[in-house]
Amino acid sequence: MTSPFGPLVIIANPKAGRGKLSAALDEIDHVLKDAARDALRGGERYLVAAGGDGTVHEVVNGMLEDGGPVAADAVLGVVAAGSGCDFVRSFGIPGDAVQAARHLAGDAVRQIDVGRVTYAAGEGQTSQYFPNIAQVGVGASLVSRAASLPALLGPARYLAGFWLTLPGFRTATVRLEADGQAYEWRANNVVVANCQFYGGGMRISPKSQPDDGVLDVLVMVGPKSDAFTIVPKVYKGTHLPHRNIVELRASRIRVEADAPLVIEADGETLGTTPATFEIIRQAIRLKV
Secondary structure (H helix, E strand, O other), X not given: OOOOOOOEEEEEOOOOOOOOOOOOHHHHHHHHHHHHHHHHHOOOOEEEEEEOHXXXXXXXXXXXXXXXXXXXXXXXXXXXXXXXOOHHHHXXXXXXXXXXXXXXXXXXXXXXXXXXEEEEEOOEEEEEEEOOEEEEEHHHHHHHHHHOOOHHHOOHHHHHHHHHHHHHOOOEEEEEEEOOEEEEEEEOEEEEEOOOOEOOOEOOOOOOOOOOOOEEEEEEOOOHHHHHHHHHHHOOOOOOOOOXXXXXXXXXXXXXXXXXXXXXXXXXXXXXXXXXXXXXXEEEEEEO
């Protein structure tokens, strides 16, 4: 395939779509990230992430460094071939691997923002970039639970993980600062969205635009029983506005809680609160 961006460098995750936990999985993530960064430093400019949202997450983390792109003229292509491929839904990129591969031709790109989360890890803190969506609270806990469920469930693993996690989760006092404005609630989940979809097709943040310079924040402040009526509507993106969902938009968000809450981004479980989320403007050129 010819390309105006030069030859394609395909970075694929051999574990994508298999749903198996492996002692080597963390090492694979590092390899994906390093492969992207090495390709850019070697002069390549068209990187294609072949896998699910986790693969895209790692490749994007390889394309960014110190709050900006390793190579400003680099282009990211995505061939959705994993068990969870929600990132591409916001851009009309095919979720089928064959169709997505054909979509790599041409010169159409979209400059998109990327989120960065800095969180507690061990005795210190670390940062990760996320092109799609991050969560703090019950949503992050269920991501970890879903990863342990059988692969044959496919995208339904996320929904199954939700119902298995929800009953035992305890709400917390969440203190949130959005662009300098302070808030406090009893809440069970905080969604920080750059794009619209997660969890196997849930349109959790239908107002998000990945090139508007802000992150959309949804804070679930109602009882856990709200999930019984909200979740079916989330697939259609018709759950907003809602009396028990606080909607905010900000370029920088700080989240703390009275007890550490788990954080996930792009379906990858990270660390815990306290955490800071920031927008990195026009960080990636995405092939669309």
